[in-house]
Amino acid sequence: MEKEAQWVAVTLKTRDSPTKVVDEFEESLGNQGWNVNFKANWWGPAGYGVAILEACKGNKTKVLIVKWVTSSKENRILRVEGKSENDAKKEFYMIVDIVSDDFLYDTTLRNMMDRD
Secondary structure (H helix, E strand, O other): OOOOOOEEEEEEEEOOOHHHHHHHHHHHHHHOOOEEEEEEEEEOOOOEEEEEEEEEEOOEEEEEEEEEEEOOOOOEEEEEEEEOHHHHHHHHHHHHHHHHHHHOOOHHHHHHHHOO
């Protein structure tokens, strides 16, 4: 979080529930002096998802994207990378859309989401 990139992406395998994943990252950020202002989590029945946390420390603001997949064997961080805002947003929205496709079957709702 102390690096220059405003957006940080973390990819991990976890045995934990989606809400516990976010809570653990929020606690870790708090222990490092970051104040989480916003958090949200999307997941589907297939056992993968994405979370986003926005945090502030002094005059710095960072956005943490946590991409996770459930694993019965281990909790392990696979990758941490700084991203440009544009690349991070594209990836984030793509994952939310993929997760949403797993559980949104209502054609009226899908058509409303596709409108500009």
